Amino acid sequence: MSLNGSKITVIVGAQWGDEGKGKITDYFAGESEYVVRYHGGNNAGHTVIVKGSEYKLHLIPSGVLYEHPISVIGNGVVIDPKALLKEIQYLFKQDIHPQLMISDRAHVIMPYHKQMDNALTDHQGALAAGSTKRGIAPVYADKMFRHGIRMVDITEPDIFKEKLHKSYNFNKKLLSAISDQIIQPDEKSIYEKYLQYGKKLAPYIKDISLELYEAQRNGKAILFEGAQGISLDIDHGIYPYTTSSNSIAGNIATGTGVSYRNINRIIGVTKAYISRVGIGPLPTELPKKQGDALREKGEEYGTTTGRPRRVGWLDLVQVRQAVRVNGLTEIALTKPDILSDNGDLSVCTAYDVDGQQEQEMPASLHKFRLAEPVYQTLPGWGQLSDDMAEKGYESLPENLRHYVQFIEDEVSCPISIISIGPERHQTIIR
Ligand code: GDP
Ligand code: IMO
Ligand code: MG
Numbered sequence: 001m002s003l004n005g006s007k008i009t010v011i012v013g014a015q016w017g018d019e020g021k022g023k024i025t026d027y028f029a030g031e032s033e034y035v036v037r038y039h040g041g042n043n044a045g046h047t048v049i050v051k052g053s054e055y056k057l058h059l060i061p062s063g064v065l066y067e068h069p070i071s072v073i074g075n076g077v078v079i080d081p082k083a084l085l086k087e088i089q090y091l092f093k094q095d096i097h098p099q100l101m102i103s104d105r106a107h108v109i110m111p112y113h114k115q116m117d118n119a120l121t122d123h124q125g126a127l128a129a130g131s132t133k134r135g136i137a138p139v140y141a142d143k144m145f146r147h148g149i150r151m152v153d154i155t156e157p158d159i160f161k162e163k164l165h166k167s168y169n170f171n172k173k174l175l176s177a178i179s180d181q182i183i184q185p186d187e188k189s190i191y192e193k194y195l196q197y198g199k200k201l202a203p204y205i206k207d208i209s210l211e212l213y214e215a216q217r218n219g220k221a222i223l224f225e226g227a228q229g230i231s232l233d234i235d236h237g238i239y240p241y242t243t244s245s246n247s248i249a250g251n252i253a254t255g256t257g258v259s260y261r262n263i264n265r266i267i268g269v270t271k272a273y274i275s276r277v278g279i280g281p282l283p284t285e286l287p288k289k290q291g292d293a294l295r296e297k298g299e300e301y302g303t304t305t306g307r308p309r310r311v312g313w314l315d316l317v318q319v320r321q322a323v324r325v326n327g328l329t330e331i332a333l334t335k336p337d338i339l340s341d342n343g344d345l346s347v348c349t350a351y352d353v354d355g356q357q358e359q360e361m362p363a364s365l366h367k368f369r370l371a372e373p374v375y376q377t378l379p380g381w382g383q384l385s386d387d388m389a390e391k392g393y394e395s396l397p398e399n400l401r402h403y404v405q406f407i408e409d410e411v412s413c414p415i416s417i418i419s420i421g422p423e424r425h426q427t428i429i430r
Pocket of ligand 1: 013017018019020021022023044045046047048049228303333334335336337338419420421422
C-alpha cells in the first residue's frame, strides 16, 4: 500500500501548555490504532475525564483509556524510568493495561538531571522559566553533549557502565561548579538501580520508527499527542522561558522517525483564555482579583506540580504564530464554558510596543517586557449545557459563535472542534 494512504493526525498546544490536549487526544484516540508522544517528558500533565473518572497522565499518551490503540513513546521523549513504572502501576490499579512501546533511542532522565534542574533554577535566577524540576533541560543538554544514556543502554550492562561513567563525572563537576550540592546517589547505586529499570522495561523497548512506518504502509491511523505548547517550544517560544524540546508538529519527524510528509490533520488546541504555569512574559495576564476568580472557576492548577496557573485573556498574536509554524489545519477551542456569565470579554489581537503595533510574536525579550496588549472587546455568553454537545454547533449561544468566528478571521484557521466541558462527550465537531 502506498504511504499516501496514511492517516496521520497531530495534536499540538497553541498556547502555554494545559490547553486540553489530553482531552482532545482522548476524543480522537478511539479511531486511532497508535497514539504517540514525540517530545517532552513527565513535565507534561494531561488530564482526561471519562464517565466521571479522572485520569492524570504524564508520559503515557492519552489514548491509553481505550483498549485497542498501542501507546508509543517516541525517541524525542525523555524518560524517567521510575516515573514511567509508577504511571504503569497507577493504570494497572485502575484495571488499564497499556499496550506500550518505548523507543530504544529515547533518552533516560537520571537522578543527577533532577538535581541539576534544581541547581540551574537557582543559577538562572530571573531568567529561569520556573521548571517542573523533572530534569528536562539537563537530560536534553546531555543528549546534545552526546554523553546521554538511551533506553537501549540500560538493557546492555557493559555499554551502560561505560556511558554512565562519562555522564556521571561530567554532571558531578558541573553540579559542583554551579552549586554547593553534592551529586547523589553514588555511581554504583545508580548503575544497579537503572539496570533493574532496564530489565522491567525491556519488553516494551523497540525500534518504534520501523513499527510506525509499517503501520503507515498498512493504512493504520496514527495520532500524535504533543506536550506543552508553542510558547514553550525551545525555538519558537518565548526563550529562555520555555521548555527544552520542540512542541511543534514538525517535530514528529525527529521525535519518532516518522516523516511529516504524510501528515493529514494538524489540530491546535486553544483555550478560550490563557493560562501559564511558571515564569516569563505574559502580556494578557489578568490583575490579581480577576485572575484569582478565573483560576478558581477554571480549576487552573498545574497537573504535574499543582502550582497555581497564571491566567489571562486570549492572545491571538500567539495563536497566529501557532497556526503558521505548526501548519494547523484546524483549531480545537476548549473551555469556553469557563467564560460563561463573565460579561464582556477582551481578546488580544496585537501588542503595542513603545507605540508600534506588533501582530507577530517578537523574538526580543526587550519588546516582550514592554508589550501592552491591544484588545478587542467581544460580548460574553451565558451557561453552556451538555445538550448543546448533542444538538451541535448551531445550538451554542450566538455570542460564542461570534467569538469563534472572530478568532477564525484573526488567525486564518477554522475552528472545527469545540469542547464545552472536560468529559469526552462534551465535545462538538462542526
Ligand atoms: P493538557 O496539558 O493540554 O493536556 O491540559 P491539562 O489536562 O493539563 O489541563 C486542561 C484541564 O482542562 C484539564 O483539567 C481538563 O480536564 C480540563 N478541560 C479540557 N477541556 C475542557 C473544557 O472544554 N471545559 C472544561 N471546563 N474543562 C476542560
Ligand atoms: P503540558 O503537556 C504547562 C513549563 C514549566 C516552566 C517551563 C520549563 O501539560 O501542556 P521544564 O520542566 O520543561 O524545564 O519547565 O515549561 N511547562 C509546562 N507548562 N504545561 C506543560 O505541559 C508544561 N511543561 C513544562 O512550568 O515554565
Ligand atoms: Mg497539562
